[in-house]
């Protein structure tokens with residue numbers, strides 16, 4: 001049995017910087033709430049489940065945040081305003097293109113007496129310039145807000161706060177829930193305070209089911225929004241059924257299903273009306289196309305259709 005979402009909030013404290021983030025979310029939502037402005041809340045990356053209050057060890061998952069970070073860029077290209085609620089240190093829009101030492105290798109250092117000049121190497125300009133241009137366009141106009149979480153309970157607190165701040169947008173808000181949120185956790189009351197000691201022998205860890213936040217999110221926190229959830233499976237035979245079950249249970253607008261191994265080039269859109277697949281050809285992949293560009297275009301047209309038919 002999973003615990004109830006209200007019990008979860010009652011037994012887990014908000015993150016220490018919660019009030020600062022709530023203020024940022026509120027100001028950002030108020031600033032952009034004019035005319036017909038659409039706003040997208042993207043959740044991205046995986047949540048951790050601590051095994052100790054003073055956390056040395058935790059349960060994590062595979063998600064690097066590629067889907068969320070890439071999607072944020074494409075939503076910004078469509079002139080949308082974006083809240084990027086992501087796992088601390090997971091991939092972020094724009095910087096994701098320059099991970100590791102790759103970026104250092106694109107730079108040239110010249111030291112001439114007192115003067116130090118750093119330039120982008122001529123053969124890297126064509127790589128850096130278009131990304132820098134997109135970055136500047138969205139950052140200089142303040143179109144994206146970054147908020148980060150680490151643990152499952154940080155994520156819960158911030159997601160609810162973001163929904164509350166977005167409620168005034170009504171149907172103009174799109175929730176794009178791509179984060180890989182843990183299904184299991186150790187309740188705060190059952191967690192040891194200090195680092196588990198090996199002298200005590202191998203621990204037996206008993207995990208509890210995480211309450212599903214989609215239910216209060218859709219019914220209470222932001223009932224008019226266009227809510228899109230993602231469903232990850234490893235068994236192809238289960239995918240569509242699980243997507244349909246989620247739609248039936250939570251009554252939101254769209255589920256995007258993907259299989260772990262093929263998630264970079266194939267997804268399935270499942271709505272109450274229909275389902276269809278989006279995939280990239282081998283050639284498109286080789287040309288550097290990302291499936292998120294198509295996912296985002298499709299989500300935007302589903303949302304426009306929703307606005308036209310419901311209002």
Ligand code: PAZ
Nearest residue numbers: 063064065066067178180230231232
């Ligand atoms: O972060 P990533 O790009 O490696 O993976 C994206 C994803 C598979 C986590 C996302 O597309 C997704 O399916 N999120 C929901 C996962 C779930 O079923 O809880």
